[in-house]
Amino acid sequence: MKLSVDSVANGAPISPKFAFGNIPAEGHFELSGNINPRLAWSDAPEGTKSFAVIVHDPDVPSSGEDVNQEGKIVPSDLPRVDFYHWVLVNIPADLSEIAEGADSSGVTPTGKTAGQRPHGRTGINSYTDWFAGDTDMGGDYGGYDGPCPPWNDSIMHHYHFTVYALDFETLNLDGAFTGAQALAAMDGHILGQASQMGTYSMNPEVRNPA
Numbered sequence: 415m416k417l418s419v420d421s422v423a424n425g426a427p428i429s430p431k432f433a434f435g436n437i438p439a440e441g442h443f444e445l446s447g448n449i450n451p452r453l454a455w456s457d458a459p460e461g462t463k464s465f466a467v468i469v470h471d472p473d474v475p476s477s478g479e480d481v482n483q484e485g486k487i488v489p490s491d492l493p494r495v496d497f498y499h500w501v502l503v504n505i506p507a508d509l510s511e512i513a514e515g516a517d518s519s520g521v522t523p524t525g526k527t528a529g530q531r532p533h534g535r536t537g538i539n540s541y542t543d544w545f546a547g548d549t550d551m552g553g554d555y556g557g558y559d560g561p562c563p564p565w566n567d568s569i570m571h572h573y574h575f576t577v578y579a580l581d582f583e584t585l586n587l588d589g590a591f592t593g594a595q596a597l598a599a600m601d602g603h604i605l606g607q608a609s610q611m612g613t614y615s616m617n618p619e620v621r622n623p624a
Contacts, residue, residue: 417608435562469500498593501537528556561614
């Protein structure tokens with residue numbers, strides 16, 4: 415299989431246009447474009463009955479103790495965990511792309527409801543847990559929400575866009591299912607997959623090393 419993520423060259427920095435957060439002229443953070451990039455795939459294996467898309471960042475700090483804290487830095491040797499940015503299943507087999515902005519065209523405070531879209535069924539991404547209990551931002555974050563790593567993290571974050579070709583039409587998933595639940599449901603049914611990776615940092619020292 416082949417996957418192309420428009421404007422996200424493999425291994426290159428992701429544009430703030432596709433990110434949830436950006437570095438402002440002053441301060442540490444501002445909301446960014448949060449537009450999903452266009453994904454296009456080809457050469458699916460014979461017998462493919464549906465597709466799924468997972469976008470995840472494996473570099474998220476396992477502890478939030480120092481995250482976005484003035485005068486502190488998230489150390490590079492801190493264990494890291496997966497953070498899911500897009501969970502999309504039951505993509506019809508006759509689709510071979512998702513248009514730019516089709517799943518997200520900006521930041522939606524309190525999130526977007528997960529569920530059926532013209533291009534498949536969305537689950538919830540990890541911003542659901544991140545903003546839990548926040549009176550301004552808390553809610554279920556369905557569909558795509560882009561990069562926003564800690565502004566004081568000492569490492570670059572890597573965002574893996576993966577499309578999976580599956581051997582059945584519909585995963586038995588409903589409601590607010592997570593990336594981990596989607597991957598578990600796909601286990602044993604993946605005929606092929608393709609990935610592309612982009613990078614992003616909110617730390618100027620990491621983003622623009624001397």
